[in-house]
Amino acid sequence: MNGTPGRDAETSGEGPAPGNRAAGAGLPRPGSPGEGTGAAETVIENVAIAPVVGPEIARGYIHVRDGRIVALGAGQAPVAPGATRVDGAGCLATPGLVNTHHHLYQWASQGVAQDATLFEWLTALYKVWAAMDAEVVKGAATAALGWLALSGCTTTTDHHYIFPKGRGDLFAAEIEAARDVGMRFHPCRGSMDRGASQGGLPPDEVVEGLEEILAATAEAIDAYHDPSPGSMLRVAVAPCSPFSVSAELMTEAAALARAKGVRLHTHLCETVDEEEHCLAQMGCTPVDYMEKLGWLGPDVWVAHAVHLHDRDIGRFAATGTGSAHCPSSNGRLGAGIARVSEMLRAGAVVGLGVDGSASSELTPLAGEMRQALLFQRARYGPAALTARQALEIGTLGGARCLGRQDEIGSLEPGKLADIVLWRVGGFAAAIDDPVCALVFGATPPVARVLVGGRTVVADGELRTVPQDAAGEAGAAAHRRLLGLAAARGVSVAQELRP
Ligand SMILES: [Zn+2]
Numbered sequence: 001m002n003g004t005p006g007r008d009a010e011t012s013g014e015g016p017a018p019g020n021r022a023a024g025a026g027l028p029r030p031g032s033p034g035e036g037t038g039a040a041e042t043v044i045e046n047v048a049i050a051p052v053v054g055p056e057i058a059r060g061y062i063h064v065r066d067g068r069i070v071a072l073g074a075g076q077a078p079v080a081p082g083a084t085r086v087d088g089a090g091c092l093a094t095p096g097l098v099n100t101h102h103h104l105y106q107w108a109s110q111g112v113a114q115d116a117t118l119f120e121w122l123t124a125l126y127k128v129w130a131a132m133d134a135e136v137v138k139g140a141a142t143a144a145l146g147w148l149a150l151s152g153c154t155t156t157t158d159h160h161y162i163f164p165k166g167r168g169d170l171f172a173a174e175i176e177a178a179r180d181v182g183m184r185f186h187p188c189r190g191s192m193d194r195g196a197s198q199g200g201l202p203p204d205e206v207v208e209g210l211e212e213i214l215a216a217t218a219e220a221i222d223a224y225h226d227p228s229p230g231s232m233l234r235v236a237v238a239p240c241s242p243f244s245v246s247a248e249l250m251t252e253a254a255a256l257a258r259a260k261g262v263r264l265h266t267h268l269c270e271t272v273d274e275e276e277h278c279l280a281q282m283g284c285t286p287v288d289y290m291e292k293l294g295w296l297g298p299d300v301w302v303a304h305a306v307h308l309h310d311r312d313i314g315r316f317a318a319t320g321t322g323s324a325h326c327p328s329s330n331g332r333l334g335a336g337i338a339r340v341s342e343m344l345r346a347g348a349v350v351g352l353g354v355d356g357s358a359s360s361e362l363t364p365l366a367g368e369m370r371q372a373l374l375f376q377r378a379r380y381g382p383a384a385l386t387a388r389q390a391l392e393i394g395t396l397g398g399a400r401c402l403g404r405q406d407e408i409g410s411l412e413p414g415k416l417a418d419i420v421l422w423r424v425g426g427f428a429a430a431i432d433d434p435v436c437a438l439v440f441g442a443t444p445p446v447a448r449v450l451v452g453g454r455t456v457v458a459d460g461e462l463r464t465v466p467q468d469a470a471g472e473a474g475a476a477a478h479r480r481l482l483g484l485a486a487a488r489g490v491s492v493a494q495e496l497r498p
Contacts, residue, residue, distance in 0.1 A: 039084040041065045042453060045077035047088025047421065048434050050388075051411035052095055052396050056435070062093060064417040067230060067452040071413055090425030091447050092434035094391060095410050096154025096418035097365045098398025101265075101303040101324035101353030104158045104174055105132055107140035107147075108477040110361045118271045118333045118359075122201060125358060126162075130206045131484035134168025136477045141177035143474025144357055146462050149181055151364030151443065154418035154451045155398070155408055156183055157324075157353075159265060159303070161190025161240040162206050163216070171220050175233065182456045182464040184231075184418065186402055188238035188265045189220040193249045199281055201243045210249055213239075214256060221260045230407065230416055230452065234262065241267040242286055243277045250293045257299070263403055264295065268302035271335045275307055287312040296321045301401040303353065304329075305343075306336045313339060313346050322349035322401035325393065327371040328363045329355030340393070341376045341384040351398030366443040369394045373439060387439035417453040422446060 042064040049057040049072060061077035063070050071078065077085075113124040141158070148156050156178075163170055171189060178185035191213040194200030200207070208216075217237055225235040237257035239245040245266075257264045269275070269286050278286045287308065290296060296315060301322030308316070316323065325338050343350050352372060354363040369390040376384035399409025407416050423445045428437040438444060449457035456464050 039453065039455070041080060041083040042086060042417075042450070043077045043080050043083045044086045044088045044093060044419070044421065044448075048092045048424070049411060050092060050094050050391060050435050050438075052392055053410035053412055062411065062417075062419060064419070064450070064453045067417055067454075069411060069413055069415050069417050069419075072411055086421075086448060088421055088447075090423055090429070091421040092424045092438060092444075093411065094152075094420050094422065094438070095395040095408065096420050096449065096451065097152045097369075097394045098351060098402065098409060099148055099153050099156035099353055099365050100301060100322070100351035100398045100401045101326055101355050102144065102148075102156055102158050103160065103356030103358070104141040104144040104177070105129070105137050105160060105162075105170075106356035106358035107144040107474045108132065108136050108481040109358045110478070112358065116333070117273065118335060119201060119273050121333060121359065126202050126206050127488075127490045128481065128485045129162050130164050130203075131488050131490065132162065132164060132167065132170070132481055133484065134170050134173040136481045136484070137170045138173040138177055139473040139477030139480070140357075141174040142180060142465065142470050143477070145177055145181040145183050146465060146467065146470035147362070148354070148365055149183060149449055149456050149462060149464075150446060150460070151366040152420040152422070152446055152449060153365040154184055154420070154449060154456070155186065155402070155404070157186040157188055157236070157265070157402065159188045159190050159238050159240075159267075159356075161192055161238065161244075163191075163208060164206070171224075175224060178233070180465050181462070181470075182451050182454055184233075184408070184416075184451055186234050186236060187220075187224070188236040189217045190238040190240050191217065191249065191253070192240045192244040194244050194246045198246070200245075201277075207244070210246065210252065213249060214252055217253070218256060218260070221262055225260070225262055227261065232452070234402070236263040236265045238265040241270075241274070242282070242289055243274060247282075247289075247293060250290075250295060254294050264297075264300045266290075266295070266300075266302055268305055269307045269312070270304040270330075271333070272307060285309065285312075287315060291315065299403065301349070301351070303355065304335070304338065306330055306338045308339055308343075313343055313348060316343065317346040317348040320349060322351060322397075324351050324353035324398075324401060325368075325372055326353040326355035326360065327368060327375045329353075329360040331371070331375070332359055332361075337375045337379050340372060341380050344385075344389065344393075349397060349400045350393050351401040352394045353398075364443060365394070366438075369439045370441075370443070387433075387435045390439045391435060417450050419448075419450045420446060421448040 298320030
């Protein structure tokens with residue numbers, strides 16, 4: 001695609017005001033959060049479109065009204081009096097990216113245990129995380145969600161599984177942060193009930209009791225889960241992993257989720273250590289174990305799925321069990337490379353995730369498309385994953401993991417207006433194929449991120465919350481967490497050094 005990589009101008013349908021066509025004209029400025037970000041009707045024009053479903057468009061338009069896409073096509077945009085018009089010249093429009101796995105609170109504990117395996121890393125961090133409170137979670141989540149939005153993410157999950165007693169409402173804190181940032185949010189009420197005294201990995205002080213977990217999880221669903229069309233918030237049930245959760249909790253959690261009509265999420269097959277733990281303690285592989293517990297199915301997606309046996313890939317595909325592929329985290333912890341291209345060939349559902357920031361520091365979701373592509377090619381050869389497949393798992397694949405493929409994950413009339421405009425002009429314009437420019441190299445700058453038609457990012461800056469304050473909230477959460485840990489006698493220096 002060609003075109004001037006100008007900053008996208010925005011004008012009203014009445015035509016440009018004199019002198020108001022400059023870069024970012026008419027956009028709310030940082031420091032005035034929320035102002036003018038919720039236009040009811042928007043027309044994006046002169047834009048290349050990779051809709052993921054349907055043919056790509058070299059130059060066309062997307063018409064958005066009341067939070068949904070009403071039309072898109074090639075050529076001239078329709079006349080829409082009163083609509084906000086966004087000039088997408090030099091940009092590629094894609095569906096908003098969907099992040100299928102995260103631990104937002106980990107923003108507060110990045111950069112530690114740098115050379116550790118998963119089990120070493122967890123053991124170093126559990127006691128620090130035990131000190132967190134709602135203020136830590138709010139600050140960490142604000143920074144992590146802002147960071148995600150800046151890399152083109154419009155829907156994210158979060159897997160929160162540590163709830164220290166007497167430290168405020170941690171689940172409410174992250175939901176408040178997601179509302180502030182304007183992200184479509186799928187928080188997963190996590191849990192652990194199998195501490196070290198029961199043969200689990202985590203220390204007993206960070207686990208909860210079974211009844212307590214089930215009651216709190218049901219309460220979270222009743223309080224926050226919104227099943228309505230266009231929902232900005234859906235809750236999932238998410239016991240942490242086979243090595244930190246009892247079989248009874250896994251079974252009861254699945255029953256609760258299915259009774260409430262919500263989805264199930266957990267970690268699975270992340271490392272060889274996990275497989276050995278399952279073989280030693282459960283007498284079977286992790287996927288065999290989950291199958292016995294009723295945890296394979298179209299309402300389940302798991303994080304990682306790195307160490308799948310051949311028969312596991314078939315079972316994932318046959319049951320519709322989804323996987324959140326988190327290549328940077330898997331690389332950082334030396335966990336291995338998931339068999340994504342084989343899974344896709346088998347028809348399994350695969351989405352992308354950044355995983356918690358403590359095991360994939362500052363990872364932008366858009367970069368995971370490239371990381372996934374490179375990992376697959378390094379393992380299987382250059383035809384293993386195309387740029388378009390990488391984009392598809394980052395969007396529609398993620399939507400399928402969350403059961404929202406009818407609403408998000410592609411640009412089609414009737415779908416929610418979760419849209420990203422990437423600047424693929426300038427240096428990137430030397431590549432004719434804008435999807436290649438998006439996936440193969442450094443991620444192009446983000447011109448605009450819309451969530452339900454509302455502008456969350458414009459010209460590479462957050463517009464819903466002040467960007468600098470969001471970054472500082474994350475740093476303050478980090479300092480607070482270390483202080484709280486020190487006050488509990490956790491030797492931070494000892495725990496946090498690699
Ligand atoms: Zn994780």
